[in-house]
Amino acid sequence: MSSTTQKPLVFVTGASGLLGYAIVYQLLEAGFPVRGSARGKKVELLKKALSSYPNFEAVEIADIAAGDYSDIFKGVDAIIHTAAPLPGATDKETAFRSAIDGSLHVLKQADKAGITKIVTTSSVVTYPLPGGPFTPETFLPLTKEQAFASDHPGLIYFAEKKYADLAVLDFAKGHPHITITMIAPPFIYGPLAPGFEYLASEPGTTSLSTNSHIYALITSNDDKGIPVTLPGYVDLRDVARAHILAINPNLETPQSTGKAVPNANRLAVLSPYSNNTHDTLQILSSSRPELKTRLIDEKEAPNQLDGKPVEGIEYWRLEEVIGFKKDEFRTWKETVLDTVDSLVRLEQSWKNKGFKL
Ligand SMILES: *[C@@H]1O[C@H](CO)[C@@H](O)[C@H](O)[C@H]1NC(C)=O
Numbered sequence: 496m497s498s499t500t501q502k503p504l505v506f507v508t509g510a511s512g513l514l515g516y517a518i519v520y521q522l523l524e525a526g527f528p529v530r531g532s533a534r535g536k537k538v539e540l541l542k543k544a545l546s547s548y549p550n551f552e553a554v555e556i557a558d559i560a561a562g563d564y565s566d567i568f569k570g571v572d573a574i575i576h577t578a579a580p581l582p583g584a585t586d587k588e589t590a591f592r593s594a595i596d597g598s599l600h601v602l603k604q605a606d607k608a609g610i611t612k613i614v615t616t617s618s619v620v621t622y623p624l625p626g627g628p629f630t631p632e633t634f635l636p637l638t639k640e641q642a643f644a645s646d647h648p649g650l651i652y653f654a655e656k657k658y659a660d661l662a663v664l665d666f667a668k669g670h671p672h673i674t675i676t677m678i679a680p681p682f683i684y685g686p687l688a689p690g691f692e693y694l695a696s697e698p699g700t701t702s703l704s705t706n707s708h709i710y711a712l713i714t715s716n717d718d719k720g721i722p723v724t725l726p727g728y729v730d731l732r733d734v735a736r737a738h739i740l741a742i743n744p745n746l747e748t749p750q751s752t753g754k755a756v757p758n759a760n761r762l763a764v765l766s767p768y769s770n771n772t773h774d775t776l777q778i779l780s781s782s783r784p785e786l787k788t789r790l791i792d793e794k795e796a797p798n799q800l801d802g803k804p805v806e807g808i809e810y811w812r813l814e815e816v817i818g819f820k821k822d823e824f825r826t827w828k829e830t831v832l833d834t835v836d837s838l839v840r841l842e843q844s845w846k847n848k849g850f851k852l
Pocket residue numbers: 769770771774775778827828
């Protein structure tokens with residue numbers, strides 16, 4: 496690509512995660528130069544995974560809630576912040592603080608570097624569930640105190656994400672020259688972006704992230720993934736695309752006005768389709784007959800795929816603010832088949848390395 500057509504540099508935090516990596520991959524394929532951050536040995540793996548993209552640079556951020564990012568944010572035009580602690584990863588107070596401080600620290604460092612376009616990954620759990628409303632400034636009524644008193648890792652995670660979004664909104668209010676878009680997905684399923692096998696380099700459900708719910712349909716073991724049911728799902732490729740579109744949100748849409756913080760948006764990005772475990776096993780047995788003997792008994796299946804269809808998602812908002820139309824979402828059949836194919840290829844790469852499955 497010649498320098499005259501050079502696209503702006505995008506920084507992606509959490510670039511070694513399932514979602515962060517998919518975003519980096521789509522950006523690179525679209526011709527954007529990308530700088531991605533990861534932690535520890537993931538930095539080297541990320542470099543290997545994307546070694547065929549000269550426009551990609553991997554940097555280390557050891558602690559997303561601290562440090563001076565002046566150097567790594569140099570020349571950056573936009574930031575997509577996907578890094579977040581996983582549920583139950585550390586003790587609850589630490590996880591809670593790092594979710595909030597992590598977002599705020601990235602925003603403050605971005606502001607210091609003069610960056611004015613920011614996208615962060617929220618979660619559908621920040622909205623009143625199951626029915627919404629899914630407007631930019633409505634939140635789940637759960638308080639931090641209630642979540643901590645419950646001692647339930649799921650609820651603590653919900654509260655973490657909610658208060659992180661509230662902190663982002665508050666920051667946006669004080670920085671009207673910065674556009675901030677929070678993208679709020681439910682469980683994410685989809686084929687791994689090419690090269691991700693370097694990051695999911697050994698068998699285990701942690702490297703699969705939420706795709707473990709799909710993997711569980713062809714693998715009888717006790718690990719059923721994240722022990723929470725959420726309404727809905729979204730395809731990995733679709734939610735990655737939503738993050739990229741959100742770099743340049745349309746703030747002038749007539750229906751988007753009336754928000755307390757005009758430069759901030761929060762968008763629920765959920766597939767308009769739904770399905771269930773029973774029908775999903777049917778889809779797999781008819782479209783992938785070679786996997787028939789591997790399909791687990793419906794009674795053994797994890798229940799995360801049985802979430803009820805979600806009512807009340809404001810698809811017009813997605814179209815107006817980021818130009819993502821409702822009919823552009825992938826169908827469940829496409830998502831589940833592509834995901835299973837991708838996981839079977841990943842298994843093969845594990846076997847080639849000598850792992851026994
Ligand atoms: C699941 O998807 C299949 C294939 O598109 C469809 O025939 C079936 O009706 C769906 N099931 C539900 C519960 O929506």
